[in-house]
Amino acid sequence: MRPYILGQLTRDLAAAVGSEHVSSDPRVVTEQATDWSWMSQYLSYRDLPLPTADVAVWPTTTEEVESVVRIASEYRVPVIPRGGGSGTQGGTFALYGGIAVDMTRMNRIIDIDETSLVATVQAGVDGAVLEKELNPLRLTLAHYPGSHHLGATIGGSLAARGSGVVSTKYGKAEDMVLQAEAVVPPGRRVRTLPIPSHAAGPDLLQTLVGSEGTLGLITEVAVRLDPLPKGRRFLSYRFDDVEDGLEAARRIMTKRVVPAAMRLYDEADSAKLTEMIDVGTDGVLLVIVLDGTDDTMMAVEHEAIAAECTNGSDLGRGPAESWWDGKYEPYRDGNAPAPPLLFGTTDTCARFVDLPRLYHAKKAAIEEGFAEYGARYTAHFSHWYPWGGMIYDRFYVDNPPEDPDEALALHDRLWDAAVHTSLANGGIINDHHGVGLKLGRFMRPQHGEAFELMLAIKHAWDPDGIMNPGKLGFGAPRAAAG
Numbered sequence: 001m002r003p004y005i006l007g008q009l010t011r012d013l014a015a016a017v018g019s020e021h022v023s024s025d026p027r028v029v030t031e032q033a034t035d036w037s038w039m040s041q042y043l044s045y046r047d048l049p050l051p052t053a054d055v056a057v058w059p060t061t062t063e064e065v066e067s068v069v070r071i072a073s074e075y076r077v078p079v080i081p082r083g084g085g086s087g088t089q090g091g092t093f094a095l096y097g098g099i100a101v102d103m104t105r106m107n108r109i110i111d112i113d114e115t116s117l118v119a120t121v122q123a124g125v126d127g128a129v130l131e132k133e134l135n136p137l138r139l140t141l142a143h144y145p146g147s148h149h150l151g152a153t154i155g156g157s158l159a160a161r162g163s164g165v166v167s168t169k170y171g172k173a174e175d176m177v178l179q180a181e182a183v184v185p186p187g188r189r190v191r192t193l194p195i196p197s198h199a200a201g202p203d204l205l206q207t208l209v210g211s212e213g214t215l216g217l218i219t220e221v222a223v224r225l226d227p228l229p230k231g232r233r234f235l236s237y238r239f240d241d242v243e244d245g246l247e248a249a250r251r252i253m254t255k256r257v258v259p260a261a262m263r264l265y266d267e268a269d270s271a272k273l274t275e276m277i278d279v280g281t282d283g284v285l286l287v288i289v290l291d292g293t294d295d296t297m298m299a300v301e302h303e304a305i306a307a308e309c310t311n312g313s314d315l316g317r318g319p320a321e322s323w324w325d326g327k328y329e330p331y332r333d334g335n336a337p338a339p340p341l342l343f344g345t346t347d348t349c350a351r352f353v354d355l356p357r358l359y360h361a362k363k364a365a366i367e368e369g370f371a372e373y374g375a376r377y378t379a380h381f382s383h384w385y386p387w388g389g390m391i392y393d394r395f396y397v398d399n400p401p402e403d404p405d406e407a408l409a410l411h412d413r414l415w416d417a418a419v420h421t422s423l424a425n426g427g428i429i430n431d432h433h434g435v436g437l438k439l440g441r442f443m444r445p446q447h448g449e450a451f452e453l454m455l456a457i458k459h460a461w462d463p464d465g466i467m468n469p470g471k472l473g474f475g476a477p478r479a480a481a482g
């Protein structure tokens with residue numbers, strides 16, 4: 001952006017949010033663009049520049065967000081929302097410059113309705129902080145992503161359709177939201193209905209959810225709460241192969257017994273898990289956690305699950321309990337993968353009927369398709385639905401090419417192979433990490449003709465294309481200030 005325009009824009013933003021809440025310091029805008037995607041980590045590791053905004057702002061109220069979007073619309077410059085920056089898809093990259101809007105000062109817990117079990121919060125509230133406020137009231141949001149310790153916000157979780165460790169019982173972020181308030185171009189506040197179950201026409205709430213800032217900024221939400229469980233039960237099984245484990249999981253879910261968490265590790269991932277958590281076993285491992293406020297009910301569920309796992313060996317409560325206690329270990333510094341390792345989490349989701357084929361096809365696409373690079377593949381199945389489940393799988397290349405262009409190109413090729421294999425075998429491009437920049441190029445193959453309708457919605461909501469441009473495959477802004 002030309003210095004004169006940037007100066008004027010900065011002054012207008014300062015008038016809207018206060019000059020102490022505006023910065024165009026290169027270090028600050030770089031921090032705002034950084035996320036946990038491999039691309040971001042790799043560029044930082046190699047000391048290469050990230051695509052940054054020209055200026056960053058920290059609003060505290062919806063009125064201030066309205067002013068920021070109004071100013072952005074007048075200048076026709078991009079707006080890039082940022083929550084905790086724990087996203088993994090390059091969603092906070094400012095590909096066309098513009099204004100980074102850091103939502104973390106919008107962190108007010110507005111209301112906790114203990115009668116209906118509903119909390120109303122500003123969208124920038126840190127999920128872990130909200131949880132700490134709820135637990136003394138014997139309440140929980142029950143959204144515990146692996147990034148709980150990294151400042152992931154409620155707005156960010158909704159924007160990217162996130163999922164926590166107990167999603168099988170309590171649902172994904174999009175199942176927890178009742179109502180959202182958002183600011184859309186050219187600075188207009190919209191509010192969805194107070195409740196999500198209605199017959200009052202199409203669902204704007206679920207259009208905003210998952211839009212990753214490309215339609216507007218989510219500023220406030222009402223979310224469903226649950227009673228904090230009084231107890232937990234732990235069950236563990238080992239199977240001869242992934243098929244047997246999947247069959248047990250399918251029987252449990254289609255019998256409509258719903259564990260809080262159920263994870264099936266393939267052999268490679270189970271070996272990796274034991275490096276971080278002493279689960280006391282290896283091989284194809286199924287760990288199950290039941291929770292609730294009534295032990296009699298859990299005892300019945302326990303028995304029903306045991307009856308569906310007779311094709312495996314019962315390992316008792318030990319491995320599952322150790323897994324639960326150490327569940328954040330794989331995400332901690334030193335345990336989480338990091339460059340120079342080349343890696344990607346290519347999670348997908350499918351019906352039960354497709355899961356075994358999908359798993360084997362993806363494993364082959366990575367390990368056989370990229371044998372010359374020694375590519376490795378690991379997988380666990382961790383979020384379950386009444387009709388199927390998700391595969392949390394990863395590729396790794398231990399010794400990627402030294403040249404950054406070649407390393408980035410190889411990363412893209414591995415993603416192409418993984419995603420096209422998912423699409424060809426009944427899977428989808430992503431289960432709960434969102435699309436961002438990384439998966440934008442797969443949106444058209446994923447949605448087919450329906451993608452043109454999505455583009456039409458995008459153009460109607462955001463005619464200048466200023467909202468988080470370059471994400472979700474929606475393309476560049478339509479016009480930009482010089």
Ligand SMILES: Cc1cc2nc3c(=O)[nH]c(=O)nc-3n(C[C@H](O)[C@H](O)[C@H](O)COP(=O)(O)OP(=O)(O)OC[C@H]3O[C@@H](n4cnc5c(N)ncnc54)[C@H](O)[C@@H]3O)c2cc1C
Nearest residue numbers: 083084085086087091145146147153155156157162163218
């Ligand atoms: C170690 C690790 C473990 C993880 N584990 C999980 C997991 O278990 N489950 C899971 O779902 N995810 C997980 N993630 C991914 C990430 O934490 C989630 O995507 C999270 O929901 C992002 O929230 P955030 O506030 O950090 O958003 P950001 O990273 O700041 O933003 C993500 C996207 O949402 C947009 N956005 C953010 N806030 C808003 C808003 N208020 N309005 C509109 N758009 C907005 C941004 O522009 C961006 O495109 C993990 C990430 C890491 C690094």
